[in-house]
Amino acid sequence: MREGPDIARIASLVGDPARANMLNALMGGTALTATELALEAGVSLPTASSHLSKLMEGGLLTLASQGRHRYYGLASAQVAGMIEAIIGVAEAVGPKRVRPGPRDAAMRVARVCYDHLAGEQAVAMLDRLFDRKLLLREDNEIRLAPAGASHFTALGIDIDRKARRPVCRACLDWSVRRSHLAGTLGAAILDKIIAEKWARREKDSRAVVFSPTGRQAFEKVFLA
Amino acid sequence: MREGPDIARIASLVGDPARANMLNALMGGTALTATELALEAGVSLPTASSHLSKLMEGGLLTLASQGRHRYYGLASAQVAGMIEAIIGVAEAVGPKRVRPGPRDAAMRVARVCYDHLAGEQAVAMLDRLFDRKLLLREDNEIRLAPAGASHFTALGIDIDRKARRPVCRACLDWSVRRSHLAGTLGAAILDKIIAEKWARREKDSRAVVFSPTGRQAFEKVFLA
DNA sequence: AGGATGGTTCGATTGCGGTCGAAACATCCC
DNA sequence: GGGATGTTTCGACCGCAATCGAACCATCCT
Numbered sequence: 001m002r003e004g005p006d007i008a009r010i011a012s013l014v015g016d017p018a019r020a021n022m023l024n025a026l027m028g029g030t031a032l033t034a035t036e037l038a039l040e041a042g043v044s045l046p047t048a049s050s051h052l053s054k055l056m057e058g059g060l061l062t063l064a065s066q067g068r069h070r071y072y073g074l075a076s077a078q079v080a081g082m083i084e085a086i087i088g089v090a091e092a093v094g095p096k097r098v099r100p101g102p103r104d105a106a107m108r109v110a111r112v113c114y115d116h117l118a119g120e121q122a123v124a125m126l127d128r129l130f131d132r133k134l135l136l137r138e139d140n141e142i143r144l145a146p147a148g149a150s151h152f153t154a155l156g157i158d159i160d161r162k163a164r165r166p167v168c169r170a171c172l173d174w175s176v177r178r179s180h181l182a183g184t185l186g187a188a189i190l191d192k193i194i195a196e197k198w199a200r201r202e203k204d205s206r207a208v209v210f211s212p213t214g215r216q217a218f219e220k221v222f223l224a
Numbered sequence: 225m226r227e228g229p230d231i232a233r234i235a236s237l238v239g240d241p242a243r244a245n246m247l248n249a250l251m252g253g254t255a256l257t258a259t260e261l262a263l264e265a266g267v268s269l270p271t272a273s274s275h276l277s278k279l280m281e282g283g284l285l286t287l288a289s290q291g292r293h294r295y296y297g298l299a300s301a302q303v304a305g306m307i308e309a310i311i312g313v314a315e316a317v318g319p320k321r322v323r324p325g326p327r328d329a330a331m332r333v334a335r336v337c338y339d340h341l342a343g344e345q346a347v348a349m350l351d352r353l354f355d356r357k358l359l360l361r362e363d364n365e366i367r368l369a370p371a372g373a374s375h376f377t378a379l380g381i382d383i384d385r386k387a388r389r390p391v392c393r394a395c396l397d398w399s400v401r402r403s404h405l406a407g408t409l410g411a412a413i414l415d416k417i418i419a420e421k422w423a424r425r426e427k428d429s430r431a432v433v434f435s436p437t438g439r440q441a442f443e444k445v446f447l448a
Numbered sequence: 449a450g451g452a453t454g455g456t457t458c459g460a461t462t463g464c465g466g467t468c469g470a471a472a473c474a475t476c477c478c
Numbered sequence: 479g480g481g482a483t484g485t486t487t488c489g490a491c492c493g494c495a496a497t498c499g500a501a502c503c504a505t506c507c508t
Contacts, residue, residue: 005314007248007307012239016466020232034485044468049486051466059317068475068484078313083231085309089302090234093283240496258455268498273456275496292454292505 013058014086018043019051023060023074023083030169030182031064031073039113110208112201116186117193117208125189125222126181135168135181142168144185155221157188193218237282238310242267243275247284247298247307252430253339255288255297301406304338305395334432336425337395340410341417341432349413349446350394350405359392359405366392368409379445381412417442 014020018041025032025040032040038048052072055061060079064071074080110119117125129135134148144159144167152159159167169183181189193199198214201207210218238244242265249256249264256264262272276296279285284303288295298304334343341349353359358372368383368391376383383391395406405413417423422438425431434442 005311007310007314008239008241008244010314010317011235011237011244011310013235015232015236015239017232018466020235024231035483043466045485046469046487047467053486060313070485076316078316082306082309082313085306086231086235089284089306090231092300092302093234242496259453267496269455270457270499271497277456294455 010058010060010082013055013060014083016051017041018047019055022048022051022055022072024087026061026072026074027080027083031062031071033069033071036113037072106207106209110199110210112190112208113180113182115190116180116182117190118180119208121210121218122180126179128223129181142181142183144168152185152188155192157185157192159185159188189222234282234284234306237279237284238307240275241265242271243279246272246275246279246296248311250285250296250298251304251307251336251338252425253298253336255286255295257293257295261296298338301338301393301395305393305406308337308342308395330426330431330433331429334423334434335430336414336432337404337406337430339414340395340404340406341414342395342404343432345434345442346404350403352447353405366394366405366407368392376409376412379416381409381416383409383412413446 014023021041022037025037034048034052035045037052038045041048041051043051052061055072056063060075061072062075064073074083108119110117110121112118113122116122126135129148130137134145134151136143136145149159167183167185168181169186180186193208193214194201196214196217197211198218199208199210201209238247245265246261249261258272258276259269261276262269265272265275267275276285279296280287284299285296286299288297298307332343334341334345336342337346340346350359353372354361358369358375360367360369373383391407391409392405393407393410394403395410404410417432417438418425420438420441421435422442423432423434426433
């Protein structure tokens with residue numbers, strides 16, 4: 001029994017499903033709040049909080065307190081690299097993914113992520129918004145372009161610039177491994193989708209189901 | 225909530241102290257028997273056997289049966305790379321052990337990483353190979369330059385281009401936070417170092433110790 | 449065949465850690 | 479101040495997986 005760095009301690013931190021999901025969500029590079037991470041991980045808030053303090057104690061996360069919000073992020077690129085390496089092995093070793101059930105499929109297409117839309121639809125939407133130069137990539141951040149500001153107000157989407165939350169934020173999607181749009185703008189867009197009755201939230205699920213006409217409307221506006 | 229690759233499953237395999245010790249022991253690159261691994265891990269034989277079957281099922285190990293001996297080894301260089309990455313994080317966040325022992329110092333200078341050389345010497349070597357344009361950086365990958373191909377064959381280092389493994393790969397070093405050379409070329413170079421008796425492997429350790437003349441020879445060939 | 453050595457399976461025990469509800473604490477907003 | 483929202487702490491519950499001894503299987507040796 002030879003002594004080395006405590007690799008078991010680090011690995012076991014990642015080895016819990018809830019914590020793994022949190023870390024995966026944080027792989028996008030943007031810090032998230034405890035509540036968001038609880039949702040991503042699918043656990044209650046107390047449980048998430050407990051996990052987060054363990055991850056902090058283990059040195060895998062950093063914490064930035066902003067008022068009553070506490071943003072958790074990966075501690076370093078080294079940690080991110082480790083997680084990438086683990087993901088790599090997991091993909092190589094478990095190519096067989098269990099057949100996704102119907103609800104699972106719906107979740108992949110569109111679901112609620114905290115207060116904004118996630119899933120394939122949301123990822124496609126963000127792509128298009130970049131294409132149309134309504135949003136701009138800046139390093140790991142997203143900025144609202146001037147053209148975007150007028151565009152969204154014209155659509156009746158109110159952009160709350162005063163809120164403490166950022167207007168735009170990238171949020172990593174677990175189904176597609178790409179980013180979708182969070183922040184107040186992301187939230188406002190989801191509000192509109194629900195308000196216009198383009199889609200409804202599935203009961204007791206994060207899934208968001210579009211009606212046929214609603215889907216057309218949504219695609220016309222956001223995926224055109 | 226649910227995600228693609230089951231990273232928690234893989235990480236939790238490494239997250240048990242007994243299994244972590246086994247994997248750490250296997251990082252030396254030589255396959256070991258169940259009894260040896262039980263000893264390394266400090267657990268009874270039945271316990272070790274149980275762990276080993278879990279690691280096998282998880283795809284982290286390969287098994288080679290030879291008579292009544294069963295030799296367990298790491299399944300792939302990818303798995304080894306993942307473990308290196310975890311070690312790196314553990315080193316970075318771990319309570320720095322007071323005074324790194326002599327063996328620790330040797331490990332930092334040069335050690336075996338699965339089947340290739342790691343440590344400061346290996347990092348310096350890769351730097352020089354880039355400088356001399358024998359290897360080329362390409363995004364995150366490493367390519368063998370035409371000049372490099374002839375150079376290594378002239379040194380009597382055989383490059384197996386047909387193997388499924390890549391010829392060159394970057395592997396992150398835990399002691400220095402930089403990359404060293406893995407892949408078939410990395411393995412071939414380590415082979416040469418041992419074959420030429422420039423260095424020998426420390427018993428029961430991953431450390432690689434250069435002899436004075438061997439060090440000179442190595443530096444002349446690879447660090448010139 | 450019989451004994452010795454290497455490995456695995458079985459069964460029972462045990463303790464650690466993940467989980468949540470309720471309550472406490474902190475911060476913001478009006 | 480008072481109410482709302484975000485977050486952590488507390489306490490209790492429960493399940494799972496790690497552990498080992500003993501029995502069982504496999505292979506080698508003579």
